[in-house]
Amino acid sequence: MSVRSRSNNAEDIRVVETFTTETFTADIYPKREPVILRGLDIGECLRKWTPSYLASDGGTQEVKVHVSSSTQMDFINKNFLYRSLPFQEFVKRAFEDEHADYFIDQKEKFYLRALGHDPRKDVADISVQFPELAQDLTIPQVFEREKFFSSVFRIASRGVQLWTHYDIMDNILIQVVGRKKVVLFHPNDVDYLYLNGDKSEVLDVDNPDLSCYPKFIEAKQYRGHLEPGDILFIPALWFHNMTYEDAGVAVNVFWRHLEDKLYDTKDPYGNHDLLPAQRANQIVDRAIKALEELPEEYQEFYAHRLIDRIRHTFLAKQT
């Protein structure tokens, strides 16, 4: 197993400026690595989506947003509140650095991940929830239409850093307003990321606390900057961490690239593990219960043997 040193532990995400659907399908997509697609036509939104236009065209519907006094929102320790605001009021606040009306303090930060009308059942789809604004956005055809799953508005205040997480679907993140710093990690670096569910405990990827997270240094960072108009292809399972260098607006589009039967149908966010992975997890729960019936020295012995079987079957390629 190669242990990576700090010096070769970061790489720039490839930027592709001469995009055609054919090259995407033939050369880019099969590699399953992130790329930044630059210079594509994403529609009128690039010119039109000023805060005041968004506020007037996005309407008065209520949106549920994250509010925090910290730029580094922490999903595990929940250092934010959920609050509802009319969309136009939310946009106004997301684009100002100091607020006259506030929930926590004058400099609080906002983050919106748009939801479906009924968040328990409906997926987010900007053409349904924000039909006027959706007309301004052209989603590049990098996947077959029937594979479409959801399109999600992402709007945040300047400085917000979104926790590192993975999603289970292929995804394009279309950056419309503001610049964004993106740091991605390969799925096979999962052991270095200190996961809690689908999220990493390491919030500050630039200055990680290595006394708590010593293995984080082994995780290779794929780094990039998105400008308005850029599209980041995030293959399923690639971890991503986003920092809003400016107040920003993006739309990401998830699609199902695998057989339908693998996906959990009760998953409006599109982030439940694939059904066989869920089943495997439940079986591990049962295996742990079974091992607990043994005396301690046997528990440890059989734990090693089970881990070894799994390692041999699936991880032999990496060692």
Ligand SMILES: O=C(O)CCC(=O)C(=O)O
């Ligand atoms: O840019 C963001 O706010 C987060 C994007 C994200 O997590 C995604 O596209 O899956």
Ligand SMILES: [Fe+2]
């Ligand atoms: Fe994501």
